[in-house]
Amino acid sequence: MGRKGIWRSFPAALAASFFMFSASISAAQENPLPIPPLLTNQSSDPAVARFELTVQKGETEFFPGKPNITLGYNGNLLGPTLRAKRGQRVEVTVHNSLREYTTVHWHGMLLPGSEDGGPHQVVAPDSDWKARFTVNQPAATLWYHPHGIGNTATQVYYGLAGFFILDDEASDKLNIPKEYGVDDIPLVVQDRRFSSDGVLLYNTTMRDIMYGMQGKTPLINGAVNPYLTVPRSKVRLRLLNGSNAGFYDFNFEGNKKFHQIASDGGLLTRPVEMNHLQLSPGERGEIVMDFSGYGPGTVLHLRNGRLPVLKIIVGKGKKESPPLPEILAVVPPLPYDGTETVRRFTLSGLGRMVGINGQQMNLRRINEQMDLNSTEIWEITSRTGMMGMMGGGGGMLHNFHAHGIQFQILARNGSMPPENERGWKDTLQVREGEVVQLITRFHYPGDFMYHCHVLEHEDNGMMGQFRVE
Numbered sequence: 001m002g003r004k005g006i007w008r009s010f011p012a013a014l015a016a017s018f019f020m021f022s023a024s025i026s027a028a029q030e031n032p033l034p035i036p037p038l039l040t041n042q043s044s045d046p047a048v049a050r051f052e053l054t055v056q057k058g059e060t061e062f063f064p065g066k067p068n069i070t071l072g073y074n075g076n077l078l079g080p081t082l083r084a085k086r087g088q089r090v091e092v093t094v095h096n097s098l099r100e101y102t103t104v105h106w107h108g109m110l111l112p113g114s115e116d117g118g119p120h121q122v123v124a125p126d127s128d129w130k131a132r133f134t135v136n137q138p139a140a141t142l143w144y145h146p147h148g149i150g151n152t153a154t155q156v157y158y159g160l161a162g163f164f165i166l167d168d169e170a171s172d173k174l175n176i177p178k179e180y181g182v183d184d185i186p187l188v189v190q191d192r193r194f195s196s197d198g199v200l201l202y203n204t205t206m207r208d209i210m211y212g213m214q215g216k217t218p219l220i221n222g223a224v225n226p227y228l229t230v231p232r233s234k235v236r237l238r239l240l241n242g243s244n245a246g247f248y249d250f251n252f253e254g255n256k257k258f259h260q261i262a263s264d265g266g267l268l269t270r271p272v273e274m275n276h277l278q279l280s281p282g283e284r285g286e287i288v289m290d291f292s293g294y295g296p297g298t299v300l301h302l303r304n305g306r307l308p309v310l311k312i313i314v315g316k317g318k319k320e321s322p323p324l325p326e327i328l329a330v331v332p333p334l335p336y337d338g339t340e341t342v343r344r345f346t347l348s349g350l351g352r353m354v355g356i357n358g359q360q361m362n363l364r365r366i367n368e369q370m371d372l373n374s375t376e377i378w379e380i381t382s383r384t385g386m387m388g389m390m391g392g393g394g395g396m397l398h399n400f401h402a403h404g405i406q407f408q409i410l411a412r413n414g415s416m417p418p419e420n421e422r423g424w425k426d427t428l429q430v431r432e433g434e435v436v437q438l439i440t441r442f443h444y445p446g447d448f449m450y451h452c453h454v455l456e457h458e459d460n461g462m463m464g465q466f467r468v469e
């Protein structure tokens, strides 16, 4: 069923050639879901989390017998999961073994600009970069990925991305699924394009430049056509849209209900019952699905729209499955009194001319200046005038991400955001013509980026810099 659904989404010619070469791969068309390993903390001091990451070139067979050159951290594809606790000092040594420069950005982390891993912290080929910061934010599912000027999209596409999970004392005490890889599953979802003989393709059409690179084949934790066996209990899925440009609408077939428990920057105040969850590139959402009522062997599919992305098999093992806590976390609303600076960020332009507030990214220009520890209100809007053109189905899709901060959404077009968007966020979707109002505080000094997280838009200049001092 899942396999059929994925085949159905291929263009007919592609699907046909797939079947032609697939005689030898048919037995292995489904792959067990890989779980990114937890990276070992090298420090014996409990106050310090010390990690080493090597950015490297590797080889991956997404389809058996069809090797592709890919990129990974400490491996062939993607990266291990880093994990640290609030209060811990984090020290990461990054070694770049590629022949091109890279950076490692800690997406969602509150830290000084010098440790952020944006375009200023270039790691040249054959050299090292050390990031040092202290975790001082709530438990959350963050991630890391490259952020060089002009090569972010390709480096992510070929495999550079990993999870960075934060814990805190409150989340440790919560009675929610938290056994990593068993009932607490990180899922990075990335759509990719393959040729009929299993070669990973990048940027092959004009449309890719306009809308960003999208593909018909979903990779989950780097695997094509994956399956996962879960215990008969509540299971937590840490969803990360790690795609270059694809906007996803996650659901289970049959519109089954689940609860969202966390957004980008941490746990929500309370579990929010939902039957679908939209995530734009870079966004995360933690959801809990209750499998305790299903018999062993039951198959459910996690889907994007109607496309199955992960086959979930209910296993024989049963875990204790208490009800979700009514209160998950305290998310104090950031106070404001009308005296705050209001800034507007308008995303506009097309193709290679995308920009923000009419300007394209220039590393030598600081676009905005903020005061340390101040509170500001930002209004994000998208005006490409592309409504209904190009067969885009409602215009150009953009989103907005800012480094070194977490924010709260005050309003979408003047109305309260939906309940699942009332927690901490660092990335938000903004529709054509929509005005999204957010509030944030600047806790750390330095130079930071704000940009659209459609990576081809970012690389083409839809990015700016703000300085906090």
Ligand SMILES: [Cu+2]
Binding pocket: 397, 398, 399, 452, 453, 454, 457, 458, 462
């Ligand atoms: Cu964009």
